[in-house]
Amino acid sequence: MAGSSIFWNVMFYVGVVLIVLIAVFPFYYALLSSFETGTQLFIPNFLPQSFDTANYTSVLSGRAFGRSILNSVFVASVTVVAALFLAVTASYALARVRFRGRGLLLMTILGVSMFPQIAVLSGLFELINWLGLYNTPWSLILSYTIFTLPFTVWVLTTFMRDLPVEIEEAAIVDGATPWIIISRVFLPLLWPALVTTGLLAFIGAWNEFLFALTFTVDETRRTVPVAIALLSGASAQEIPWGPIMAASVIVTVPLIVLVLIFQRKIVAGLTAGGVKG
Amino acid sequence: MTTTITASAERAAHRETGLQQQRARAAFWFLAPMLLMLFFVAAWPLFRSIMYSFTDATSDTIFNGQSEWVGFENYLTWRVRDNGEIRWRGVLADADWWNAVWNTVRFSFISVALETVLGLLVALVLNSEFRGRGLVRAAILIPWAIPTIVSARMWGWMLNDQFGIINSMLLSVGLIDAPIAWTARPDTAMIAVLIVDVWKTTPFMALLMLAGLQMIPRDMYESARIDGIHPLKVFFRVTLPLLRPALMVAVIFRLLDALRIFDLIYVLTPRSEGTVTMSVLSYLNLQQFGDYGEGSAQSTLLFAIIAIFVALYIWLGRVDLSGERS
Numbered sequence: 001m002a003g004s005s006i007f008w009n010v011m012f013y014v015g016v017v018l019i020v021l022i023a024v025f026p027f028y029y030a031l032l033s034s035f036e037t038g039t040q041l042f043i044p045n046f047l048p049q050s051f052d053t054a055n056y057t058s059v060l061s062g063r064a065f066g067r068s069i070l071n072s073v074f075v076a077s078v079t080v081v082a083a084l085f086l087a088v089t090a091s092y093a094l095a096r097v098r099f100r101g102r103g104l105l106l107m108t109i110l111g112v113s114m115f116p117q118i119a120v121l122s123g124l125f126e127l128i129n130w131l132g133l134y135n136t137p138w139s140l141i142l143s144y145t146i147f148t149l150p151f152t153v154w155v156l157t158t159f160m161r162d163l164p165v166e167i168e169e170a171a172i173v174d175g176a177t178p179w180i181i182i183s184r185v186f187l188p189l190l191w192p193a194l195v196t197t198g199l200l201a202f203i204g205a206w207n208e209f210l211f212a213l214t215f216t217v218d219e220t221r222r223t224v225p226v227a228i229a230l231l232s233g234a235s236a237q238e239i240p241w242g243p244i245m246a247a248s249v250i251v252t253v254p255l256i257v258l259v260l261i262f263q264r265k266i267v268a269g270l271t272a273g274g275v276k277g
Numbered sequence: 278m279t280t281t282i283t284a285s286a287e288r289a290a291h292r293e294t295g296l297q298q299q300r301a302r303a304a305f306w307f308l309a310p311m312l313l314m315l316f317f318v319a320a321w322p323l324f325r326s327i328m329y330s331f332t333d334a335t336s337d338t339i340f341n342g343q344s345e346w347v348g349f350e351n352y353l354t355w356r357v358r359d360n361g362e363i364r365w366r367g368v369l370a371d372a373d374w375w376n377a378v379w380n381t382v383r384f385s386f387i388s389v390a391l392e393t394v395l396g397l398l399v400a401l402v403l404n405s406e407f408r409g410r411g412l413v414r415a416a417i418l419i420p421w422a423i424p425t426i427v428s429a430r431m432w433g434w435m436l437n438d439q440f441g442i443i444n445s446m447l448l449s450v451g452l453i454d455a456p457i458a459w460t461a462r463p464d465t466a467m468i469a470v471l472i473v474d475v476w477k478t479t480p481f482m483a484l485l486m487l488a489g490l491q492m493i494p495r496d497m498y499e500s501a502r503i504d505g506i507h508p509l510k511v512f513f514r515v516t517l518p519l520l521r522p523a524l525m526v527a528v529i530f531r532l533l534d535a536l537r538i539f540d541l542i543y544v545l546t547p548r549s550e551g552t553v554t555m556s557v558l559s560y561l562n563l564q565q566f567g568d569y570g571e572g573s574a575q576s577t578l579l580f581a582i583i584a585i586f587v588a589l590y591i592w593l594g595r596v597d598l599s600g601e602r603s
Contacts (some may be wrong), residue, residue: 020417111587119323139429
């Protein structure tokens with residue numbers, strides 16, 4: 001009995017180590033490759049062999065990639081602020097006020113966040129062209145609303161539903177209007193939820209690819225994912241793996257740091273968006 | 278005495294309904310900006326895309342209104358040739374389309390099945406007490422945090438036919454005799470896509486299921502342990518049934534996400550017959566070939582498939598997605 005329990009304990013830790021290795025290895029390998037140049041890059045190895053920052057200087061000296069990072073930061077930030085602004089009041093109404101058709105409305109909002117982006121692509125293309133936003137960051141800010149807004153509304157609604165009803169009742173007794181309740185009573189309590197939701201929406205906007213690929217043409221207008229996807233060498237056969245790995249590391253490190261700092265909040269936000277207890 | 282009580286109760290009730298009305302009015306104005314926005318960025322473009330699918334619009338005519346209404350021609354049409362032979366045309370008669378449908382369905386079901394099983398395993402590991410649990414949870418968040426495009430590139434490098442570390446590992450262990458061009462060969466391209474998707478998305482599944490697992494009361498396991506019930510039996514009789522609601526929701530979210538997959542395939546295995554999905558094919562028609570009629574017909578079909586699927590799932594599974602009943 002004791003023998004088998006030791007065996008299962010060992011197996012358990014082998015599993016744990018395996019999970020961590022598989023999760024971390026691709027990023028570790030990208031980091032390793034990003035510091036290798038010349039023939040060194042093309043020899044597979046598991047431990048650092050060289051420390052050459054040439055790939056980083058090559059990526060960052062090309063003006064376009066720096067611009068792409070700025071574009072991504074701008075687009076993702078404005079998208080998140082706009083979505084949170086619209087979502088706070090909407091989710092108050094959805095979480096706190098009983099009205100007919102509320103369940104249906106919630107399902108519709110969820111449905112919007114589910115439907116395939118490709119299904120709106122030609123219509124959105126027309127709209128963006130009509131508004132004169134083609135090849136500007138505003139085309140992306142507008143189109144990203146399609147997934148950030150339903151997501152933020154949905155998550156904030158679940159958060160707001162859990163706030164104690166007594167606080168609101170006390171405010172109503174004191175004669176507070178719904179707007180006062182939101183801005184003075186709920187908003188201070190919602191800060192943690194806003195940070196979580198905003199962060200998740202930011203990551204979603206930062207990672208978006210299809211709209212960014214479609215609605216921008218100039219190299220200086222691209223966002224980071226498009227820039228990395230289209231990073232190419234002198235010829236089609238020659239893929240610049242070193243610079244690609246360097247670019248990948250540059251855009252991933254801030255995300256990983258953010259995610260590790262806000263670990264608990266992110267898990268809470270993900271589960272509120274996905275499963276509800 | 279009684280009259281005053283009724284009167285005050287009536288007044289209170291009055292005030293109550295007045296308050297309710299005020300709140301309902303406020304709710305309307307709070308919802309209006311969000312709904313208006315969603316109408317402009319979602320409902321209207323969707324409607325226009327569906328309309329395009331009934332026209333012969335191309336990249337030259339899409340913006341100047343010169344495209345013609347062609348009815349269902351983009352979907353299915355036939356022409357009788359001189360020799361009496363019937364020629365079918367349109368998306369529904371297109372072998373490339375059915376190949377894309379097959380790829381999408383195959384990808385979605387295999388990836389979600391793998392992610393569910395592996396996610397459950399990881400969640401069970403994370404749900405038990407051990408040293409370094411926080412570290413493991415942090416580690417599995419890394420694949421989730423890496424942008425899809427970046428993970429496609431990282432894995433594209435690792436799966437490289439000549440210089441990739443995966444081939445080098447497999448060769449040194451003796452599992453393969455010659456390097457495999459994972460992303461280029463039609464028979465292995467789908468495997469490559471599945472590997473990357475499972476790697477990237479299993480953490481998400483694991484976290485959702487972990488949340489479900491943590492809601493199962495600990496004393497349930499405790500009493501099962503004291504009664505000497507085999508852990509496997511506990512898992513199938515207690516854990517799994519209690520986890521079912523969380524599992525159902527996680528699976529539907531993932532399936533819907535998988536059915537619309539675009540970026541991973543577009544970057545990892547471009548132009549591969551073996552992995553082209555409905556989204557990718559539709560995108561190629563719209564952007565590469567400028568065929569807005571056919572591309573929109575394909576995107577509309579994908580939308581219809583997903584809509585039907587969601588309706589079926591909610592109806593069959595009685596899933597409480599909106600959380601209204603809880």
